[in-house]
Amino acid sequence: MLRVQGLSLAYDETTPVLEEASLAIDAGRFVSLVGPSGSGKSSLLRAVMGLQQPMAGRIDSDVGAREIGMLFQDDALLPWRSAADNVALGLRLRGDSRRHALAQAAEWLARLGLTGLGDRYPRALSGGQRKRVALAQVLALKPRLLLMDEPFASLDAITRARVTQDLLALVESEHMTVLLVTHDLEEALALSDVIYLLSHGPRARISERYDVPIPRPRDVVAARTHPAFAPLLAALWRDLSREVAGDAAAA
């Protein structure tokens, strides 16, 4: 579904932050990118979305730009639009009538547990509710590929677990393909089928690939008690620590 080959990315024109990264994502898989700060994880996501031009390499995919949804770290909802109008926005930008878009929006708000909150402005919603609205906004477009950049970093632990579980259920029922960037190794393990570890930047590379053999459908809490979880977490920690140590040595 998505094939990244020899991809190099830079913030400016000089030193690449990420160098010759190659990865492949099959349809319907949940893939996570983990790695030290500054390893170019977010840049890779932005390049797939088309927000950043690569220095070198290629990104091939059989999904059109309109079939990709992206969820950012900070929930940038339009403050002057109600929750329902925010969710309907993407649909209306694609030519849906306002009435149809709002009907769809109400449905997605309900699926994310926000029934009755459609009239609220973002300011009148909690952090978790805003995140759910942002999620509904993206999912309402029925993306085949969902890109997420630390989407839940700003939420408290309990809210985070609940939003994550609801998201996972939707991803599984809609057979979405997901590429997630996260700092949280346990979250990556609980959610993913495949995890890529990036080395420290600049000139970061993809250093490891892990397959997570936990069956689906999953429960984000129960997944942590699966026998494969602890050994994989230990391996991830060990490899990430080595990368961070390399980071320190380089600094």
Next chain:
Amino acid sequence: MSRAPGRVWLRQLASLVAFLALWEGASRGGLLNPLYIPAPSAVAAALVELFGSGAIWPHLAATFSAAIGGLVLGLVVGTVLGILAALLPFVAELIEPFMILLNAVPRVVLAPLFVIWFGIDLGSKIALAFILVAVLIFFTVFTGIRQVDRRLVERVVTLGGGRGALLREVYLPSLVAWILGQLKVAVGFAFTGAVVGEFVAASRGLGYLLSFAQSTYNAALMLALVLLIVAFVLLIFALAGRLERRLLRWRG
């Protein structure tokens, strides 16, 4: 806990009445020189006379025409120039130094010059109100557009929006919020421009009446006019506040 918040206005009214009664008493008792500080009843009588004789209407019409005309022109021109300067770097290079200069000087010093340029009629007053408002709105829009939330721009782009959608969904609502945030200041500026312009040279308007009252040592008329200007500006503030609350409901 004995003070009910709903009674605040009642206590404020009572203290105002007490203050006016004290003032009136002091005037009648000969403690205040009526030449400088006329009694409230004399000020009220001057107001009644102004409206009763109908003499006030042409002056009110002149001041309001100048203030509203300058306000509208200033809003439009300030907004357009602000947008152009924010989007086209060469326009910014051209007009920003000029605007900074205009912003730095007290713009009412231009009043005598405008009288020479535009005559003693409405034109020079509109010009003064306009220049006060336009510079304020220019900087509001110019800095506002450059500080528009990048995350909102990327959000709309990743949802599939083009330039038109960005303008409609992000830039215009931001613009309305910035301008409305400055609307009350702009209204105050517009009236300042109109009245000061009339004060300098005019044959009509509240500023002209003020100047007339001064030259005839009519303190009661002056106080009545000041009261009138305050009342009208407060009225327009209230209208602007309603507009602001209505259009910026999302701010909660």
